Amino acid sequence: IKQQVLLGEINGEVEEMVVGYRTVVSYGKEQDAVDKFEKMSNNLKKCGIKAQIFGGVMGPCMNLISNFGFILIAAFGGWFAIKDFITVGTIQAFILYSKQFSRPINEIANQFANIQTAIAGAERIFEVMDADKETDEGKADFEVENVKGDIDFKHIDFSYVPEKQVLKDLDLEVKAGQKIAIVGATGSGKTTIVNLLTRFYPVDSGEITIDGQSIYDIPKDKLRRSIAIVLQDTVLFKDTIEENIRYGRENATLDEIKAAAKFANADEFIERLPEGYDTVLAEGGSNLSQGQRQLLSIARAVLADPKILILDEATSSVDTRTEMHIQSAMVALMKNRTSLIIAHRLSTIRDADKIVVIDGGRVAEQGSHEELIAAKGCYYRLYQTQFSGVKT
Numbered sequence: 001i002k003q004q005v006l007l008g009e010i011n012g013e014v015e016e017m018v019v020g021y022r023t024v025v026s027y028g029k030e031q032d033a034v035d036k037f038e039k040m041s042n043n044l045k046k047c048g049i050k051a052q053i054f055g056g057v058m059g060p061c062m063n064l065i066s067n068f069g070f071i072l073i074a075a076f077g078g079w080f081a082i083k084d085f086i087t088v089g090t091i092q093a094f095i096l097y098s099k100q101f102s103r104p105i106n107e108i109a110n111q112f113a114n115i116q117t118a119i120a121g122a123e124r125i126f127e128v129m130d131a132d133k134e135t136d137e138g139k140a141d142f143e144v145e146n147v148k149g150d151i152d153f154k155h156i157d158f159s160y161v162p163e164k165q166v167l168k169d170l171d172l173e174v175k176a177g178q179k180i181a182i183v184g185a186t187g188s189g190k191t192t193i194v195n196l197l198t199r200f201y202p203v204d205s206g207e208i209t210i211d212g213q214s215i216y217d218i219p220k221d222k223l224r225r226s227i228a229i230v231l232q233d234t235v236l237f238k239d240t241i242e243e244n245i246r247y248g249r250e251n252a253t254l255d256e257i258k259a260a261a262k263f264a265n266a267d268e269f270i271e272r273l274p275e276g277y278d279t280v281l282a283e284g285g286s287n288l289s290q291g292q293r294q295l296l297s298i299a300r301a302v303l304a305d306p307k308i309l310i311l312d313e314a315t316s317s318v319d320t321r322t323e324m325h326i327q328s329a330m331v332a333l334m335k336n337r338t339s340l341i342i343a344h345r346l347s348t349i350r351d352a353d354k355i356v357v358i359d360g361g362r363v364a365e366q367g368s369h370e371e372l373i374a375a376k377g378c379y380y381r382l383y384q385t386q387f388s389g390v391k392t
Contacts (some may be wrong), residue, residue, distance in 0.1 A: 149338030
């Protein structure tokens with residue numbers, strides 16, 4: 001079991017160092033990585049030697065017992081034959097019986113090490129398979145097509161770790177079709193609000209409703225199909241660009257996929273690729289730039305045509321010019337649908353219907369850009385720091 005655990009750790013370390021190769025090299029940590037791998041490899045080697053000794057000792061022991069039995073039968077059989085108690089044929093029969101009896105046991109014993117290794121590996125797999133499934137108690141009649149987009153957070157308390165509360169008595173109301181921007185310092189709880197709305201985590205207390213219906217009464221698959229998310233960390237799959245965009249809506253045609261890509265300003269770089277929409281992406285989309293990956297993620301959300309749209313730093317990895325194109329596309333995309341925009345660049349959310357400032361897990365203030373600037377509160381200080389370079 002220990003050998004399998006160490007093997008998993010060393011595989012994880014190798015993957016981490018290979019994926020983070022540029023970071024390791026840029027900080028000159030090659031030798032540290034080699035030393036750490038050598039240490040882990042030596043631990044695995046020592047453990048492996050012990051495991052092979054303990055696992056391999058069974059076969060020789062069984063062979064020794066089998067051969068010792070053969071000697072006993074031959075010796076006592078010879079003595080009985082001399083005394084005329086049994087015949088030589090009887091001795092031969094007993095030797096054959098002994099071999100037939102011990103052969104399957106010896107074969108099992110020789111496979112003992114492999115069986116133990118397989119059991120140890122299977123235990124780790126069973127741990128994953130036996131993990132609790134995501135609960136879904138939602139049974140309410142909920143049709144994705146009929147969603148209007150009214151969202152209401154009522155007295156929400158939440159903590160990832162019990163002693164460290166992230167959201168404290170948070171109240172937030174979003175009307176259907178509104179464009180709401182959520183801003184705040186890093187760690188204030190902006191992304192947590194999205195995680196709670198999509199039911200990736202349960203709230204400690206309070207209630208979240210969509211169109212007046214508790215999200216905990218709505219089946220998770222229907223809840224999540226009514227929401228499209230463009231995350232800061234883009235997730236792409238090892239497949240064609242066409243299939244990665246189609247992930248937003250499985251029954252979409254190629255023309256609809258191309259229209260979504262054009263809408264997200266992704267068609268230009270796709271058409272420049274040798275195989276266009278049939279270009280196969282590497283794992284995680286690593287053969288594209290971060291900005292290009294984000295454009296594909298936006299195209300996927302466009303294709304999904306959701307009632308509720310969540311943008312979590314959706315333009316954080318694109319240049320200013322591309323961002324302007326995306327912003328104009330977003331205006332059309334967010335029309336007549338409820339939109340939650342999490343942003344650090346305050347320039348991207350000035351035209352939001354309402355800007356909500358999260359501070360210390362609570363709604364510190366909310367209103368339009370002009371209203372919040374005039375109030376000279378948290379938003380004003382963030383704005384001044386970002387655009388004027390003034391520390392307040």
